[in-house]
Amino acid sequence: MAATKGESSALAQLAQAALALPILALPVKAGAAEVGEIGFTLLGYKERGLMKITEPVLWGRAQFLESWEVQASAAIDIISGASPRLVTNASGKPVQTLTGASVEDRRNTSDVKLTKHFGDFSLAGSMAYSDEQDYNSKAFGIEGRLDVNQRNTTLIAGFGSSKDHVGSTDDPTLDKPRDTKEYLVGVTQVLSPTALVSSTIAWARGEGYYNDPYKLTFTFFPTGGPLLVPDVRPDHRNTVAWLTRFRNHVPSLKGTLQADYRYYSDDWGIRAHTLEVIDERWSIRPALRYYTQGAADFYSPTVTRPPATVHSSDQRLSAFGGLSPSLRVILRVDDRLTVEGTLGYVQNAANFHLGGSGNEAFETLRAGYGLIGVTYAF
Amino acid sequence: MKFLALLALAAFATACAPVAPYQRAFLARDDMALDGNPGYMRAIEKTYSAKEAASGGAAVGGGGCGCN
Numbered sequence A: 001m002a003a004t005k006g007e008s009s010a011l012a013q014l015a016q017a018a019l020a021l022p023i024l025a026l027p028v029k030a031g032a033a034e035v036g037e038i039g040f041t042l043l044g045y046k047e048r049g050l051m052k053i054t055e056p057v058l059w060g061r062a063q064f065l066e067s068w069e070v071q072a073s074a075a076i077d078i079i080s081g082a083s084p085r086l087v088t089n090a091s092g093k094p095v096q097t098l099t100g101a102s103v104e105d106r107r108n109t110s111d112v113k114l115t116k117h118f119g120d121f122s123l124a125g126s127m128a129y130s131d132e133q134d135y136n137s138k139a140f141g142i143e144g145r146l147d148v149n150q151r152n153t154t155l156i157a158g159f160g161s162s163k164d165h166v167g168s169t170d171d172p173t174l175d176k177p178r179d180t181k182e183y184l185v186g187v188t189q190v191l192s193p194t195a196l197v198s199s200t201i202a203w204a205r206g207e208g209y210y211n212d213p214y215k216l217t218f219t220f221f222p223t224g225g226p227l228l229v230p231d232v233r234p235d236h237r238n239t240v241a242w243l244t245r246f247r248n249h250v251p252s253l254k255g256t257l258q259a260d261y262r263y264y265s266d267d268w269g270i271r272a273h274t275l276e277v278i279d280e281r282w283s284i285r286p287a288l289r290y291y292t293q294g295a296a297d298f299y300s301p302t303v304t305r306p307p308a309t310v311h312s313s314d315q316r317l318s319a320f321g322g323l324s325p326s327l328r329v330i331l332r333v334d335d336r337l338t339v340e341g342t343l344g345y346v347q348n349a350a351n352f353h354l355g356g357s358g359n360e361a362f363e364t365l366r367a368g369y370g371l372i373g374v375t376y377a378f
Numbered sequence B: 001m002k003f004l005a006l007l008a009l010a011a012f013a014t015a016c017a018p019v020a021p022y023q024r025a026f027l028a029r030d031d032m033a034l035d036g037n038p039g040y041m042r043a044i045e046k047t048y049s050a051k052e053a054a055s056g057g058a059a060v061g062g063g064g065c066g067c068n
Helices: A009-020 B002-014 B038-049
Strands: A036-047 A051-064 A068-081 A084-088 A095-098 A103-118 A121-132 A135-148 A153-166 A176-192 A195-208 A216-219 A227-230 A236-250 A255-266 A271-281 A284-293 A320-332 A337-349 A365-377
Touching: A036 B038, A051 B038, A068 B038, A153 A195, A337 B038, A365 B038
Parallel strands: A084 A216
Antiparallel strands: A036 A051, A036 A365, A051 A068, A068 A103, A084 A095, A103 A121, A121 A135, A135 A153, A153 A176, A176 A195, A195 A236, A216 A227, A236 A255, A255 A271, A271 A284, A284 A320, A320 A337, A337 A365
């Protein structure tokens, strides 16, 4: 059902606001003359037997001087627990061995994005910073958007660059660079008064240090002594991620279907598919996310003799799949205040891999998370 | 693969009849937004990308992390 000029005043206000906005501008709520939002989100994530993460996020976005828009966020990741460190076949088959002592880490991260609108064209610049004990990242991006076809189509192009430094708490002398250049093109298309689709492709070209300095593989052989080898990955990584997002509102059901699909490929040999389907209705949002990936060319839970020049037993580079259901409840207290909560479960397992079993050595990951959030519009 | 992707993107722009501005009330709803709540998106994306090999696709210029 299409909205018309003759509908309720709230809907008319919303339509007028939409008139002035490009497709992907700030969300507009009926009856609120807002120019910005500020919000706080708290994430709690816990893996069974492994890591625990608490992450408070403070964010805000606003329009000012009619044609400017700013968005910024800051977050702290507080990480503790045990991390898989060694893969060994000492017991007969390869299994992960956890760190003896609890890992404690804290990551401070922030970003800001400034957008200037020039009629149907907008230009945005962004910066991001992330710092933790053994990893530092600085990134910037520039993105242009052009509305064409009576603002039914938005063309997107972007470029980004990040400079990272990898360290290790085990080896204070380790300080290795990793540089990445990213390119993005995409289009968002209004399909009907209730549906739109967006598709973006991002290419990344990375060079530098990709090894995980904490990962080791310890392999026993039928004859001869065992081998203990560090994680050694290629010194470059070229990736392609193609993300397509579809939104369809069904007025008679007061519900919106959100479907996101991403195809990912890189020159490490990994191919991955991610599908997430969300049905948001009456402020309750059940979602189901499915993920599957193939193994990197150099992944193996054991080493060969002599060891290969590149090798990793990190199970995040193996073949596996993941299922993650979640339920989000959104309570709009009034025109300005929104409170929401999400509960989700993550299970990654070898037998969730699409098209047959994944790597046998993959140890099933079970995790739960909860999110609470408050948003105030002004 | 890349050629097919670009072809598909171009097809979006030409395949649909224009929707007039006054017909866009539903398109402006919160739940029609592509990226949603920034705090939620930020927290949840990090949760997945720390445990999977794939990431990205929506934007450029984000910072990395040494994910445990």
